[in-house]
Amino acid sequence: MHRAPISVSAAALTLALAAAGCGGSDDDPDTITVAYQDYGAFQAAHSLFEKVKEEFEAENPGTTVELRPIEAPPEDYQAQVNLMNQSPSEAPDIIYEDTFTINQDVDAGYLLPIDDYWDAWPDAEQYNDRADAGVTALDGSRYGVMLGTDTRGLWYNTALLEQAGVEVPWEPETWDDVLEAARAVRAEHGDAVAPLNLYSGTPAGEMASMQGFQMLLSGTGDALYDEESREWITGAPGFLDSLEFVRTVYTEDLGLDPQDALNPTVSTINNEERFPSGELAISLEGSWATQSWIESANQPWPEWSDTMAFAAMPTRDGGDPGTTSMSGGWALSLGAASTNPDLAWEVMAHALNLENATKFAVEGAQIPLRGDVAASEEFTASDPNPDLATELVDVTHFRPAYGEYPRVSLAIQEAMEAVMLGDATPEEAAATYAQEVEGIVGADNVRQGG
Template structure:
């Protein structure tokens, strides 16, 4: 496993830290209380389990210091908003934060995060993290603002029993986008009442729509969002239009959930706890973490998942090399810039991400490990039958552009997706609207047109 994990992190994991809202109690102005903010929503309860354990461990070794946990019950988009609001005031800002990787540089720019280099230099466990995984929490200044908890890949989950009933071959590995549409159309014709294919789309799904949906298409074309060599964003690409075109076909042909269902913020929970286990959805474009809901100890155990559900790599548009594609991200723990007790904040982070806690979390949340001693432990590799497949995708995976502007650009991608899925714009019109918005965000000099 270690070589596969080293490959995924070496491509360039970006990292961030997150936080949330709400939660009364002691404020960060008190140095004997540290506030820890994280997401707890739907089927994602593994982080809360970890934080509850670490709180007990930490308080037993740090007498006089209290950990105030602030679990945020919110979707990703609402969670990021609440994080920003929380960080604006010293009285509410968390000492330790959990956040999606793509937010890190914008949060550093906003002044929410504190560098941890001095603390990391004294932490012996830091040497266990893959060298390039350490880039996960880097800011533009080269300092480290977050420590990676794990990474992931994305692919097609499909119900083998439904495929067999529809007369489709199992195992299934589509070679082109057209193959996915063909399978979805067959499901629709042969199995009325079954949703053929889910692809996340629209503003309600936030970054999930951009990364699990649009970018899984775009990075399977000949185009990308950003030219790293020239440090310019790309406008007018055929791949962008084709990706929106595929999305439009899926929705206009009734191969996906209805737009109303797709724009429900809770659809991810519905898919994991109802549609897939109950045989109501045939194909789901989703992440390696999906099985974390179904394993023993998950929020919705499904003992049969490993025999019912198959996994297939997402093919490139026309089957061109390398034949398949994926996207990788990850989450980190980071230290708040307004913390009054940064040593305690770092001690909490180092406790949460020691070997034992990292192993437990990576297995429970179906994460690809970023610690060498975890990824090389036989018990990790044996814990989940899907780990080997999803780790094998690291050789074809891609990462989101690591810029402070990316969150704003992602939002406009979601707008384009939603306008196409609801038939408000054609793919060409939506792409043109996006191009205009892109120039407004980064400036014409930072855009290259194709």
């Protein structure tokens, strides 16, 4: 399969698989299939696996590394991989896996524990504890190796803010500071510039719930889930405050036009078009945004470092620790249906070696989890991450990595969308969310916040 667009419906996905020739490798033990996301501005995985295929096949005559790039945003990518995993003949040997989906895929029986491979792998000592936590499931076993991680904050165009009278370098200390800067941009630049991008609504998917809503919620002192009591939280003041921030952005015309904000490719358009053309001033975005601008990008923007800067997202009122972030990360995992997991592990380990892990970290604008990558001359000379993005690891938060989370995430997206479009007040949207969560996880697994 080569970059075949997919539909979100199960029927269309199944047809797409068949039409694209995405069936398995007839269980050939010498053929290792690799499924990965190849979408929008993100090209690092495709570039990595093309290199791995060429190298591994040259070093191991008779072995085939079959690449299955999937051109789809995260939610649709996961849906297609799930369909592949439901058929042993189509299930990939190696899966490019968003770490927050590991527990649900373990529950579904899609992943193979790799503890024995990990324990025997000399490179394992290069990884830090955060890399362990991201791929260890609730059953205590390891189900992958992380390629890298990230943080989130406020990317901004220094010239646009300066022209609006906002002091640069910009260091907002509260949510009000963020909103005031956006208001200044609107007043100075009018409709020519979108002041603030805040991902919101169901088309944005996980971007809305994670780097939109949860970036706000994490700065309020409240959370979606109580890890100690193992309960989902509804009705917390911070949840309502976060929706109120969304309402302010869209009712005051401080964000993108709702039609543009609800475009599923909004992130790619923002980073490849709106920022380089000076049509966007601020975006609550991931540290990896630089992958859209570096030399190996689809549309390189050599001047980005003279134009763009990165600020930490403040907590709501500037309370401790003052700033906040959300982190995620992608891993490589072994498929449970693999007919030759030993060979699949060899391919996976090759993709994760020092040279290839460094390549992925640079091209994917990742924060490395291998110590030797982070210290390598190649990475330090090419590191596209702002220093602050790496420092935010100290204050970062993570999504609840449980099987129910994707449905809870969708409920968050729906609440945001209702508020941004004026179909519900923050109070109404929060109440609907509470009802949906109770239906998803059961009343006994929910507690009232506040």
